Amino acid sequence: DLVTHVDVGPNGHIAGVATRDHGVLDADLFIDCSGFRAELIGGALGEPVKSVRSHLFTDRAITAKLPYDRARSPLPSFTGATAHEAGWFWDIGLAHAHGVGCVYSSAHIDDARASEILHAYLGMEPGSVPTRMLEFEPGYRERQWIGNCVAVGLAGGFLEPLEATGIVMIEAAVAMIAEMLPHGGPIDAPAARFNALMRARYDNVVTFLKLHYCLSRRREPFWRDNADRASWPVRLGELIDQWRYRAPGRFDLTLDTETFAYFNYQYVLYGMNEDAALPSGLNRLANAEIADRQFARIRSLGDRAKRELLPNRELLETIGGQEARARRG
Template sequence: MKQVQNIVIVGGGTAGWLTAGVIAARHQGRRNHGFSVTLVESPNVPIIGVGEGTWPTLRTTLRKIGVSETEFFRQCDGAFKQGARFNRWTTGAADDGYYHPLMLPQGFARVNLAPHWLAEGEGSFCDAVTPQGQLCDAGLAPKTIATPEYEALANYAYHLDAGKFSAFLQRHCCETLGVNHVLADVTQARMADNGDVAALETAQGPVVEGDLFIDCTGFRALLIEGAMGVPFRSCADVLFCDTALAVQVPYDDPADTVACHTISTAQSAGWVWDIGLPTRRGVGHVYSSSHISDDQAERELRAYIGPAADGLSVRKIPIRAGHRDTFWKGNVVAVGLAAGFLEPLEASAIVLIELSAKMIAEQLPPNRAVMDVLARRYNATTQYRWGRIIDFLKLHYALTKRTDTGFWRDNCRAETIPDRLRDLMELWKYQAPWLHDEFDRAEEVFPAASYQYVLYGMGHRTHAPPGEGDAEVELARRAWRENRVQTARMMEGLPRHRDLLEKIVQHGMQPV
C-alpha cells in the first residue's frame, strides 16, 4: 500500500522532458506533500533530435503545462504546420499530389460530404471540403498576430527544432514546475524482491530511488528491456522503411517562403520529408534498405534538394519499426523511442509521447497495490493506438497505383496489409468512412476525416449513394457553399506565413 510519490524519468530529449512537464504540471498541488518528479539524464548521450513535426494536440499540452506560445516560437525556431502534402504517392507523375489537412471537412458533424463529392463534387476532395489546402498552396499562416496564443482561425500544429525544444522544456520544467534534474549515467537498476525497480545506480555516484520509473532512454531501452526484459515486436513485415538520411538545408535567401505544411515526396523505395523552419529546412529520406542501397538513397536525397545539397553532410539514422510487447511492466513504463518507433510519415512520434504522458499523469496510481490494474488498462489502450497508427501509415502505401519499383509493388501485397486495415479497405469500396462507423473508441488517434483525406486524395472510389432525401443533399450543398465563403475570407485575411513568424518574434502574441 506504499504511496506512489517519487516519479523518476530516465532520459531527456523530447520524450523525457515532455513527460516530466505533463506529470509535474498535473500534480503541482502535491509538491508540498512529498510528491516529486526527478529526471535522470546522461551528460554523454546525445538526443536523436530529428522529429520536427507535431500534431495540434501539442498546443493543448504546452498550454496545460504553462508554456508561453510566443516564447515557444522564439526559442524553438518554431513554425506553423497546417497538414501534410503527399507528392507522387499515387501514380508517381509530376502532378500527382494531395493534402492531408488538419481541419475537419466542413459540417463534418452534420453530414458526410464524401459520398456527395464522389457523386457530384468538383476539384480535389480537400479543396471541396476545407480551405486548408489552398492556404498551404498560398503560403498563408493559420492565424493573425491579433489571434491570442494557442487559438486558431485554421487548425494548426507546429514544426520545430527538436534540440532547441528539449532545452526549452528543460528550463521550464526545472525553473517553473520544480522538476529535479540529475546529470548522471545509469549503470544498473537495483531490483526489489517483487521484481520492481527500487533504485538506479549511476557512474557518478548518486543512487536515485523511486516509486514509478519512466523509461525515456530511446533505442537503448535501459529499463523496459534491460531491467524488465520486455521484448520488442517488429512490424517490418508491414512497414518496410528501416533507414533515414537526414540533412539540414539553409535557405538561399533569409526571406524565402517557409512552407506551412510538411512535404512528403515519394521516391523509388521510400519518401523524402521536407519541413520548413524559419532559419532552415529539415530534409530527410526514409527508405527500405532491402529495396535500395544507401548510396542510391543518398543520391535521390541530394537530387531532391538540388544544388543546395552540395557540401552538406548527411546523418544516417536506423529505423527499427515496431513497439514493445508491453509498455508498462511492474513499476516501469516505456515512453518515446523506448516504447517503439515508426517512420515519421504522419508525425506520430511526439503525439504518442503526449498521449502516454497524459494518461500516466491522469491515472497515476495512488499506491503500488493498484498499479498493475492501471498498467493493464494503459497497455490495452497503448497497444490499440500503436496498431491504428501502423494501419494508417500502411494505408498510404496500400492505395498506391505505382508499379515502377519492387518497393511499391511489395507494399500492395495482401499479406503485408494488417487484417483490420484490409477489412476496412474492403468496406470502403461501398461505404465512406465517417464519425463512429469504424472509429468508435476514445483512443482513436486518426479520425475518420483523416482516412477520407488519404482515400480520396489517392483516387479511391467508394461506390455508395450519397444518402437519401433532399434534406441531406441540401446539407451537403450548404456545406460546400460555406467552405467557398470561408476559403475566400481566409485567403484574403490571413498573412504570409513568414511575415507572421517574424511579427511573433518581434512583438509576441496576445497571451491567453
C-alpha cells in the same frame, strides 16, 4: 545526467537508478523517457520491441539541411511529403534552413541509391551537401508499463515519420498514467489496461500508415510489395473491403484507442482515387451548381485567410519574440 546502473529487485520492480551526477535515485514510479536507448524498460527490464516491419517497410532516412538563398525567404506553412521509388521525402521549411529527408526501405534500395535519390530531389551533385544517416526499427513494446516503470515516447516505440505521431502518443500515455495510477495498492491491473490500450493505439496507427502505401499503383518493387495484401494488417483489409460499398464512418473505429478519425481515412482513401463509396451527403455534389458554390466558398475563405493572417515566417518570429520576452520576465 547519465544512468550508470539500474537495480532491479526480486519482484521485477526497479529498486533504484544510479546516476553519474545525482547518485542513486529511488521512487515509487519510474518513467522511462530515455528515447531509443530505453534504458529502463528495455535495458534493465528487457522488454523487447515488437517489429512491424512486415507491414511498414521503411527503416532508414538520409537527411540534409540547406540554407535559404535569402535571409528572410518565405517559409511554407506545411510539410511536404513526396513519394519516390522506395519510400518518400519530407520537406520542411525551418526557421534558418530547409530540412529534407529521404525515408526508405533498406530491403529495397541500398544507402548509395538512397543518397542518389536525395541529391536528385535537391537538384544537387552527390557529396555537395552534408547528410546524416538515421536508422530505426519500426515497432513498439507490447508491455510499456512493467511493475513500477512506464515507458513514454520513443522508449515505448517508434513507427515511422510519415505521420508525426510522437507527441500525440506521449500525450495519450501521460493522460492515462495520470488517470489510472492508483493512490495505493497493487498496480498490476492498471498496468495491464495501459498496455492493452497502448498496443491498440500503436496497431491502429500502423493500419492508418499502411493505408498511405497500399493503395499506390506505382510499379517499383517497394510499392508493389506494399500493395500485396499479404503485407496488410488484417483489420485494414477488412475495412477496405467494406469501404468499396460505403464510406469510412465513426463506427469503424474504437475512439479511445484511435489517433486518427474516420475522416482522416477518407482523406487518404479518396485522395488516392481508390474505388470506394462516397459519403451519402456528397452525392449531392453531382449537381454542378452546388459544387460550384462549395468551391467558391472555399476559395473565398482562402483569400480571406491570405489577407488577414501573417505570413508563416512573421508568425513564427512573433511567437519567438513573445517567448523570449516571457523568459526575460
